[in-house]
Amino acid sequence: MYRIVRREALRPTVTLLEVEAPLIAKKAQPGQFIILRVDEDGERIPLTIYNADTAKGTITIIFQIVGATTEKLNHKAEGDYLQDFVGPLGKATETAGRKKVCVVGGGVGCAIAYPVAKAFHDNGTEVHTVVGFKNKDLVILEEDFRAVSDVMKLMTDDGTYGEKGLVTDALKQLIEAGNTYDEVFAIGPMMMMKFVSLTTKPYGLKTIVSMSPIMIDGTGMCGGCRISVGGETKFACVDGPDFDGHQVDWDLAVKRGAMYKEFERHAYEEACN
């Protein structure tokens, strides 16, 4: 069992949990994730690691309430325990050797984009960040991003904070302004990553996306996280989560992502009743 040592509501639907997991904290790298189960009967969900504190032996995750499991997770308090907490899983994001990058984060995906942006920054890379949220109430980690960014654009869909528009609008502006990037790294909703990849393709800019499809075992055995990249089948949990965004079969990924929507809606309604 894994004890929650800190719980912070960042926004009404976005929560930070710091969990005691010293063995994972010792090994975790930016871009890697854990799979947790809230209780004995719970489903397994993957969540990317926001921070690993080796001194305290803790892992911090940030999640948005999007379904039954995250709703249950949100009801956990400091001092409560989680049934399972397994990791670090997946390959770490490659951040060495880049001169200039643009990190694009969407919504709660920013919780993952931040440690990656920080790792680039700590490696001496010039970091431009574009972060996007639906509205002002959902903005998270603004100061964290500012601290590691040479250039930062904060976008909201409705213009209630930062600039009005999509992350792809801001990314295009930066590219059109003459910025050439060794790499664009995107993490957020599937559609956002798809359109970031479509935006960078005409410019020939290498684009890495962090995929988070449905995962069950996290060990490459169940096939739940199967995606197609460059015509080959890949398992996001062991081959990723980072992939070349220009090679991902987005139509298949979106279709597979929607497969369990109805089931999830029922489970969510039950969890709320």
Ligand code: FES
């Ligand atoms: Fe089972 Fe990846 S989660 S193969």
